[in-house]
Amino acid sequence: MKTKFTLLIIMGIFLAGFIHNAAVAQDDLVDSFKDNLPQLLNSNNAGTLFWITFHPCYEDTGPNNALRIYVSSAVATTVTLEIPGLAITRQKVTIPNDVIEFRLPVAEGQAYSKGGQMSGPPQPAQVWEGRAIKLSADYPIIVYGVTRYQYTSDGYLALPVSSLGKKYQVASYEDPTDNTNQYFPSFTSIVGAYDNTKVTFRLGGFENAMVPLLSGDTLRANEVIRATLNEGDILLIPGIGPFNDLTGSTINATKPVNVLSGSFCAYIPSFTPACDFIIEQELPENIWGKKYHVTPIQGRKKYGIIKIFAKKPMTQYYFDGLPSGTIQSAGGLRSRGWIETRTGADDFPRPVVVSANEAINVVQYNPGQNDDGVENDPFQLQLSPLEQYQTEIVFNTPGIRGGFGFKDNFVNIAYKATIDGGLPQDMEIAEVVDGQFRWIALEAYSGNPGTAFNDHDVDGRKYYSKTIRLLYDGVYKLRANDPFVAYAYGYDWYDSYGFPTSVATADLETPDTLAPYVTFMQVCSGDVAGEVIDEPRIDPENRSNLGLIYMDIPNSYNFSFDVEPYIMGTTPMTTWTLTVNDETLNGVANLVFMDRAGNRKDTMIEHYALSPTLSPYQENYGTFKIESPPTTESRTFTLRNEGEREIGDRYSIYVTLDSKIAEDKPNDIFGYQNFDLIGLENVNLAPLAVGAEVKFDVVFTANVEGYFKDSVGVLVIENSTGDTCVFTYFALVEAFIGYPYINATDHDFDLQVVNSRSNTIDLILENPNVAPYKATTDLKIIGLELTNGLGIKGTDEIFEFEMIGFDLSTLSESNPIRLKPGEFRTLRVSFKPAMVQDYSGTITWIADTQTPDHLTELLGRGIQPGLIVNGENWLERLVDPNSYINKGGVYTFAPYASANNAITLENNGSAEVTINSVTIAENILGSAFKTDDGQDLSDPNVLTGIFGNMKIAPNSKRTIPVYFHPTTNGDHSLVLTFNSDAPDDPTSTLRGIGIFPRTSSEDFDFGHMIVGTTKKTGSVKFTNNVWENDHDVVITDFVENTVGGATFSEFGGNGIFRWDRNGITDQNGNAVVFPITLAPGEFVIVPGEFEAVTFGSFEVSLTTVSDAEFEVTSVWTGTAEVEGSSMKAAEAVTCINRPILMRASITNEGSEELTVTGLTVTNDDGI
Structure with missing residues (x-):
């Protein structure tokens, strides 16, 4: 479904969801057509030849855009699809009463692609040579064409060439656009079914209708264009101009043509969204009738829309027998050459009879949901005239076999009721159950007779319109004694379908009542x-x-x-x-x-076949050698009349050999083949009753070398005319005369390891046919003789053998080996020596010849390989510093080589050793063992890459250097087992221990001092710790660290803390200097001193610079205070005996609190 580009945006939003749901439903509907199409094999829309096409469709990009053709037949018949202009040919075989599918891309099935919503105008009207699609079969088939795009689809029931006509009127629908920004044209296609067909097209529609032409001009209403079509050509005609419509255009041809019409995207009715692609098979005028029963669509609140077309000018048409208008011309312009109208105007749609005084065509259109608010969707329905009604039809619902079904499925039937207005007892409905149609009376299925048409009685009976609701999806049939018509349709939310269940196409123009x-x-x-x-x-x-x-x-x-x-x-x-x-x-x-x-x-x-037969059908007389006198062989044959009637005296019956008669046929046998008929040369064996037999012999004489064959045949001649009725060779006879040869090949296995079986070797045993030994007959071998040490496969002998395709344990006179000239047998042999020595063996073939070589000779020597593999123990080795030192930096390190040249592999045997595999028997931190290029020997893939299939010559060595590269402490081991063709599987054991130093230190507190007093001294110890993987440590220096306002320096410096670089001693009191090496358990003593110059708490630290795992730090602390006070005297002058107040002061000039414990006053002057 599509909407016009000029719709309001709010409407576009609403329709977006509508389009999506419709597309999903239609996609499943189209797929269901493939599974079950109506099987209309008794109607005239079945045929053996079709020419069809597809119109350009409103396109949206989609992964499954395709054109689909569905074909069904009652029998298995080969269907050939051809597109001559593209040199395309495809074939499929129908499945009886089922459906096959041809799927075509757009580029193959359409003349061209127009695009989607904003596509430009259509291409001008023109002939597309050879672009039609041809479908042909030996047996009548039914064809549906379906266009399937992302958001739109439609299809049609195609007419075969046998139902086509020469005159058509187009039924399409108008373009909903004004052709300013969009072009949604109506289309009609005229398809040539025969060469040199002259076609005239006259444009109808309405006054402003136009057709673009290749010349750049436009065809106007009532103007004509002419073209000549050959078989498979398409004249594709589009309409242009605002709201263009090709309806009413007329087509006249000198030979039958096919016509399909429709619209690129049409509203039904006009100006009622949304638009949809339409394509329909047009019916030629010669099958139109004068009366149509228009049935109401279930649930619709308004009458349906119909278009009426007339074959002759001034045709009067009637609704329910009442004059309703005149169609003034046979095709042409709207309202004069065709009518579009509803069948009624009240609110209660009912069945309506549309009739005319001349032949007319009626097409019914189901409106969309916006027409009356009923959940439904548009479809177009070609109606059938009363004159084309049928007595049996078959159809199915779209949901059959799991297809996407519709909520409601209906069938409208227009049928002739009983005299009292009831359903006839002979009117039945059937559904498929277990592959068979099961019939019941329609009255029992749905008893309501429906609504009568307002029409004149016919033989006292009226036609009724009846709607059947189908309760579930399936395949159905309807039948009755009186002809009827049926239309199937259904709908769901924004989706619907509708199609005539059958289309009869009898020519109603000619009053022809006589059969051919x-x-x-x-x-x-x-x-x-x-x-x-x-x-x-x-x-x-x-x-x-x-x-x-x-x-x-x-x-x-x-x-x-x-x-x-x-x-x-x-x-x-x-x-x-x-x-x-x-x-x-x-x-x-x-x-x-x-x-x-x-x-x-x-x-x-x-x-009725004359059926003389001969038996047996083939006789191989065998193989002969030239002898004196020549050998002869006789076989008996039987001539028998297997037919259903006697071969009487009107015939002559002869038995003959092919070699006796020269014939113009491939591979004719002519000339004596050493076969002879005994007693029947030119003997007439007629008459021969049904089942009668004649026995005779054919003799072969072996007198010259070669292959000979002949055929024994029967010749039956009609005596009166001399015609040959039967001349058939039934029995092939053959024989061979020649000489066989035998040639057996030999093999020397050379060196093979003791107790190890070699690979198998294929030898041949042949009947050669190449000079100088060119056999002309089969070789027959009946037995064999073996020397010691040979045996058939499975005996575990030194030499074992088997023949491919033949069980040698059964070889005998009664079960021989037969080899035709040039044929050979494969002898598969192997060698397994038991000890170191030379071996030989011979197979003697017992045959009907010993030339040129009937012996198979085998040789070999047993050898013994040996293998020795060494290992290495690196003992304790310092771990790679880059792995264990945790203070960063890059350290020089070289992995430790093997002093033992491990791994060295030595072959101490007499045969080459091949290493088959190396397995890891023990792996404890084995990744530390590396090759010289750093590969990890604990990786099985590395072992396979190095040692796999390694070969070592006798008394030779191969060395693969191994290095110990520990990256962590502890025991490392890797035990490798070497599997080879040597008797033993030696191991290589690689071991080592990763070690590294760990150190410790102690802190020192110098205590408390008073500034200005004697400095405090002390010392600290730095120790190389003892642990399970310890190692010497090298201390190269100490680093001073300060905290807060403390200062730190070496002796002689100005720090309040000082350490003595030159006074460092070991545990024995000996002076040491950097670099200092300490064994595990050893230590050094570093002297230090503290001399504060101000009060406070002070902290510094001394850190090692070493190769230990972690650097250690000794923290030094100390506190200090300042002591001191001063007094200020008081002076005053007073008189004797007059007391005064004098104030003296004491000041604490130290860093700590001063406590005054007493006061003494003295008189310095002694007064």
């Missing part, structure tokens, strides 16, 4: 030449001419049918032939000859 007349002549071989002439042959005006002609395959066998090409509906006479496929078998041909009026002539032709 068939004549033929059959010869004794069963072949037939015939002629068919449509009747009445003397009244061409009332003769519809030939229609569909075919052989009814299910009721025919052992015949091939060919018809001289003819133009259906035009040619009154043609010839045909039947050819018996196998003259020895009976055959039946059921031929169907129809004219365009639907008159049918069935002709059954039978072939």
Whole structure:
């Protein structure tokens, strides 16, 4: 479904969801058509030849955009699809009563692609040579064409060439756009079915309708264009101009053509969104009728829309028998050449009869949901006239076999009721159950007779419109004694479908009531030449001419049918032939000859085979050698009449050899082949009753070398005409005379390890046919003789052998080996020596010849390999500093080489050693063992890469240097087991211990001091710790660290803390200097001093610079205070005996609190 680009945005938002859901439903609907299409094999829309096409469609990009053609047939028949202009040919075989699919990309099935919403104008009207799609089969098929795009699809039930006509009127729908920004044109396609067809197209529609032309001009209303079409050509005509519509355009052709019409994207009704792609098979005028029953669509609140077309000018049309208007012309412009109208105006839609005084065509359109608010969607329905009603139809719902079904499925039936307005008892419905149709009376299925049409009685009975709701998806059939019509449709949310269940296409223009007349002549071989002439042959005006002609395959066998090409509906006479496929078998041909009026002539032709047979069918006399006198061999044959009738005196029966008669045939045998008939040369064996037998002998004489064959045949001649009725070679006889040869090849296994079986070697035993030994007959071998040490496979002998394709344990006179010239047998041999020595053995073949070589000779020598592998123990080794030192930096390190040159592999045996595999028997931190290029020997892939298939010559060595590269402390071990073809599997043991130093230190507190007093001294210890993987440590220096305002320096410096670089001693008191090496458990003593120059708490630290795992730090602390006070005197002057107050002061000038414990006053002057 599509919307016009000019819709309001709010409407576009609403329709977006509508489009998506419709697309999903239609996709499943199209897929369901593939699974089950109506099988209309008794209607005229079935045929053996179709020419169809597809129009450009509103395109959205989608992964599954495709054109699909569904084909069904009642029998298995080969369907050929061809597109001549593209040189495309494809074939498929139908499945009886099922559906096959051809899927075409757009570029193949459409003349061109137009695009989507904003696509430009259509291409001008033009002929697309050879672009039509041809479908052909030997048996009638039904064809559906379906266009499937991302958001839109439609399809049509195609008409075969046998149902096409020469005159058409187009039924399309108008373009909903004004052609300013968008072009949604109406289309019609005219497809050529025969060469040199002259076509005239007159534009209808309305006054402003136009068609673009290749010349750049435009075709206007009532103007014509002409073209010549050949078989497979398409004249594709688009409309342009605001709201263009090709409806009412007329098409006239000199030979039958196919016409399909539709719209790129149309609203139904006009200006009621949304738009959709439409394509429909047009019906030619000669199958139109005068009365149509228009049935109401279930649930709709308004009458449906119809278009009415007239074959003749001034045709009066009626609704329910009441004059309703006049169509003034046969096609042409709207309202004059065709009518679009609803069938009623009230609020209660009912069935309506549309009739006319001349032939008309009626097309029904189901509106979209916006028309009356009913959940539904548009579809177009081609109606059938009363004159084309049928007595049996078959159809299915789209949801059959798991397809995406519809919530509601209906069938509208227009049928002739009983005299009292009821359902006839003979009207039945069937559904498929277990592959079979099961019938019940329609009255029992749905008893309501429906609503009568407001029409005149017919034989006292009226037609009724009845709607059946189908309760579930399935395949259904309807049948009745009186003809009826049925239309299937269904709907769901924003989705629907509708199609006529069947389309009959009898020619109603010609009052032809006579079936074609068939004549033929059959010869004794069963072949037939015939002629068919449509009747009445003397009244061409009332003769519809030939229609569909075919052989009814299910009721025919052992015949091939060919018809001289003819133009259906035009040619009154043609010839045909039947050819018996196998003259020895009976055959039946059921031929169907129809004219365009639907008159049918069935002709059954039978072939009763003259069935003389010979047995046996083949005799191989065997192989002979030239001897004196020549050997002869005789075999008996039986001639028997296996037919269903006597081969009487009207015939002569002879037995003959192929070599006796020269014939113009491939591989003819002519000339004496050393075979002779005994007693039957030129003897007439007729008559021969049913089941009668004649026995005779054929003798072979072996008198010259070579291969000889002949055929024994039977010749039956009709005496009156001399025609050959049967000439068949039944029995092949053959023999061979020649000489065989035998050639057996030998082998020397050379050196092989003791107790190890070699690879197998293929030798041959042949019957050569190349000079100088060129055999001309089979070689026969009946036995063999063995020397010691040889045995058939499985005996575990030194030499074992087997013959491929033959069990040598069964070799005997009764079960020989036979080799034709040039043929050979493969002898597969192996060698397994038991000790170191030379071996030989011979197979003697017992045959009917010993030339040139009947011995198979085998040689070999046993050898013994040996293998020694060494290892290495690195003991304790310092771990790679880059791995254990945790203070960063890069350290020089070299992995430790093997002093033992490990791994060295030595072959101390007499045979080459091949290392098969190396397995790891023990792996403890084994990744520390590396090759010289750093590969990890604990990796099985590395071992395979180095040692796999390594070969070591006798008394030779191979060394793979191994290095110990520890990256962690502890024991490391890797034990490798070497598997080879040597007797033992030695091991290489690689061991080592990773070690590294760990150190410790102690802190020192210098305590408390008073500034200005004697400095405090002390010392600290730095120790190389003892632990399980310890190692010497090298201390290269100490680093001073300060905290806060403390200072730190070496002796002689100005730090309040000082350490003595030159006074460091070891545990024995000996002076040491950097670098200092300490064994595990050893230590050094570093002297230090503390001399504060101010009060406070102080901290510094001294850190090692070493190769230990972690650097250690000694923390030094100390505290200090300052002591001191001062006094200030007081002076005053006073008189004697007059006291005064004097104030003296004491000041604490130290860093700590001063406590005054007493006061003493003294008189310095002694007063």
